[in-house]
Amino acid sequence: xxxxxxxxxxxxxxxxxxxxxxxxxxxxxxxxxxxxxxxxxxxxxxxxxxxxxxxxxxxxxxxxxxxxxxxxxxxxxxxxxxxxxxxxxxxxxxxxxxxxxxxxxxxxxxxxxxx
Amino acid sequence: xxxxxxxxxxxxxxxxxxxxxxxxxxxxxxxxxxxxxxxxxxxxxxxxxxxxxxxxxxxxxxxxxxxxxxxxxxxxxxxxxxxxxxxxxxxxxxxxxxxxxxxxxxxxx
Numbered sequence: 662x663x664x665x666x667x668x669x670x671x672x673x674x675x676x677x678x679x680x681x682x683x684x685x686x687x688x689x690x691x692x693x694x695x696x697x698x699x700x701x702x703x704x705x706x707x708x709x710x711x712x713x714x715x716x717x718x719x720x721x722x723x724x725x726x727x728x729x730x731x732x733x734x735x736x737x738x739x740x741x742x743x744x745x746x747x748x749x750x751x752x753x754x755x756x757x758x759x760x761x762x763x764x765x766x767x768x769x770x771x772x773x774x775x776x
Numbered sequence: 777x778x779x780x781x782x783x784x785x786x787x788x789x790x791x792x793x794x795x796x797x798x799x800x801x802x803x804x805x806x807x808x809x810x811x812x813x814x815x816x817x818x819x820x821x822x823x824x825x826x827x828x829x830x831x832x833x834x835x836x837x838x839x840x841x842x843x844x845x846x847x848x849x850x851x852x853x854x855x856x857x858x859x860x861x862x863x864x865x866x867x868x869x870x871x872x873x874x875x876x877x878x879x880x881x882x883x884x885x
């Protein structure tokens with residue numbers, strides 16, 4: 662079974678540019694989460710999808726961040742325009758419906774550096 | 777606010793036992809999980825406690841005391857490959873999970 666995949670693995674962009682991160686969850690996993698970790702800090706919750714519906718987006722920093730999950734399969738997280746403080750590692754995780762919410766399968770992350 | 781506290785670093789020698797503590801302060805509580813992350817890799821689920829007590833999975837055990845808002849991860853017979861970051865996480869309900877800042881474990885020969 663393929664794990665959670667994320668693309669790209671690394672991205673270096675300039676302040677003001679746009680970046681789109683992609684996450685492909687494990688096939689059949691209806692729950693999809695986005696997280697961000699800034700160097701040395703906690704893994705911070707951004708939002709949660711069940712299929713194509715956003716269930717909780719309380720962790721999204723501001724309206725420069727837009728997450729979508731069309732068709733309930735893969736998800737994208739767009740940052741537009743990017744700011745310096747957006748740098749960090751963006752993780753995606755997925756889990757099947759009905760499992761304990763803490764049992765999540767993480768992708769390897771996208772390392773974003775905004776210069 | 778909601779927070780989880782865990783030590784930033786722990787060092788131990790091969791073959792030893794190490795305990796990583798986690799205290800939490802959250803608005804809701806459904807359970808405490810532990811994840812392991814090697815440098816550059818994905819966090820990997822290790823264990824989950826919803827009820828008080830000890831859960832054992834091979835060399836790893838996890839403990840929870842809900843009345844004390846406290847848990848720990850116990851790693852026995854440490855191996856070099858156990859060098860990694862360990863995160864505790866609390867499910868607060870509504871599928872929102874709060875993570876700690878992680879504990880870097882260094883295992884020395």
